[in-house]
Amino acid sequence: MNDYLYQRTNHYFGQLASGTEKCGMEELKALGATHIKPGYLGAFFCANPRTIYDIVYRTRIFSRILAPLMVFDCHSEKYLYKTAQNIDWTDFLTLTKTFAITSNVADSNITHSQYAGQILKDAIVDQFRDKTGERPNVDKYNPDLQLNLYIHENKARISVDLGGGSLHKRGYRTESVEAPMQETLAAIILQLSGWNGERPLHDPFCGSGTLLCEALMKQCHIPAAYLRHKFGFLRLPDFDAAVWNQVKTKANGEIREIPDELIKGSDISPEALKAVRTNRANLPDAGNIKVRRADFRSLEGFENTTLITNPPYGIRLGDKEGTAILLKEFGDFLKQKCTGCSAFIYYGDTTLVKKLGLKPEWKHPLRSGGLDGVLCKYELY
Ligand SMILES: C[S@@+](CC[C@H](N)C(=O)[O-])C[C@H]1O[C@@H](n2cnc3c(N)ncnc32)[C@H](O)[C@@H]1O
Structure with a gap:
């Protein structure tokens, strides 16, 4: 029985651009989130599954909504690798699904964001190899599962990106000009x-x-993610298709x-x-x-x-x-x-x-x- 941090606590984190924190927190409140607290370039909040699907589908302001799987003290690369293997990655991935990792590291013993992401990738791939002899592939541009690794002051957080990628990509801008606005x-x-x-x-x-x-x-x-086909929450082990359909039908009906x-x-x-x-x-x-x-x-x-x-x-x-x-x-x-x-x-x-x-x-x-x-x-x- 899996028991990830977001399941135990209903806690999530939304990423925001600098200067948009107040707007972001107001939007979360309007969408039904509770316990909203500012964080570094974002906000922490609580939501039940129905509300979290709704937030991911409708938010116009957040660039990512992250569901934390685990938070742990992380002073070395070795420990990151070992601890990441405590997650049963078959809960999120199969051999036919692809994944990618965004990572940010600051003020920690591990100093390189990309390298930290690489270690997490190795932990996932090696776990699959040990179990099955095969590994799932990385797809940087259109992965089925987008993960996020954040390490600040030697505290690591591994999360699933519930939008499956940056939410600013609404899908309508199929043609662009020089200097388009996000x-x-x-x-x-x-x-x-x-x-x-x-x-x-x-x-x-x-x-x-x-x-x-x-x-x-x-x-x-029109919900901001109206044209989006892939959502990261579809890969969660407790994804509830019936609730998601209700959320989408209600939002589209408006x-x-x-x-x-x-x-x-x-x-x-x-x-x-x-x-x-x-x-x-x-x-x-x-x-x-x-x-x-x-x-x-x-x-x-x-x-x-x-x-x-x-x-x-x-x-x-x-x-x-x-x-x-x-x-x-x-x-x-x-x-x-x-x-x-x-x-x-x-x-x-x-x-x-x-x-x-x-x-x-x-x-x-x-x-x-x-x-x-x-x-x-x-x-x-
Ligand atoms: C920074 S871009 C706007 C980008 C836009 N917000 C977007 O997201 O694509 C500035 C625009 O001003 C237009 N422009 C430049 N001089 C202009 C003028 N004299 N009258 C009207 N448009 C002009 C350019 O063609 C360019 O598309």
Whole structure:
């Protein structure tokens, strides 16, 4: 009879990007988690099986939801190998299933994350070899079982990644542009903006449409993992297919249509327009994202609209000086042609904030994909 840590305690850990801890904890509460506590780049919480499936299916903000199998003091590689073999890996894997390991090590005797992952992999493979003479394969890109190893101050935690991989990969972005925004970041920006569908939303630098697709998903109540085929919880020994089907049916039953013309975007680049059209087609009610090709300077202006956008930024897109001029012009556009609107601008480079020439009402630092970004709110009177 298996008896893993998550089964004994109903304890889980959700991974978050820096600056999103408060949003993440609010989301967990809304989804029914209890005993929510902040952790390093994430949150600990409790949930019963029904709630945990629901959290994995619906979360827009967490990048991973982890179910801990065991936590132990771990001062050496040898001990990691030995202790990892206390898990009966046939509870999670068969020879026909593949697996992969993400690992993070900090402030510990074991110093290399990748090497620590390698040791865990060896422990799993050797256990299978000893029992059967054969071993399951590793598949880094599309594994059946995604494991996570975290060692901090010589305390190790081995977990199953319940989403089966990073949850920012929603599945709708089949075409991309340069410097696309991570889907979870777009979801957080929408959350922080407070946009609730009462006013139209426009993204004048829509690129591949990540903010628009996330806005549609949120407003139509499309579960964030709606297009996902593989979930890590399917590999848990106590996976309950009946409960999962009920959770999925209930969540999908809440999908609703939204008024026409609510979510719109524009971009100067034909490639971006092609990408956004392809991406929106992957979602239900896709026709509700209206896009057109336009330089923002040629837009007639906006009234009573929420502008949420991510203009080009020098670091990724090359030209810092050109970006500064473009932002100055965009600031003028907002002042002159967008009175009565609110604008939420995500800058991938904090030094660009002052180039807009408008004073933000608030700033919220948001790190993502190695960028030291910031979201600013502007009220345009
Ligand atoms: C940082 S990207 C936006 C990425 C987008 N959030 C996504 O997730 O794909 C900036 C976008 O601004 C567009 N752009 C640059 N100059 C523009 C202009 N003058 N008017 C409108 N769009 C412009 C680029 O084509 C690019 O797609």
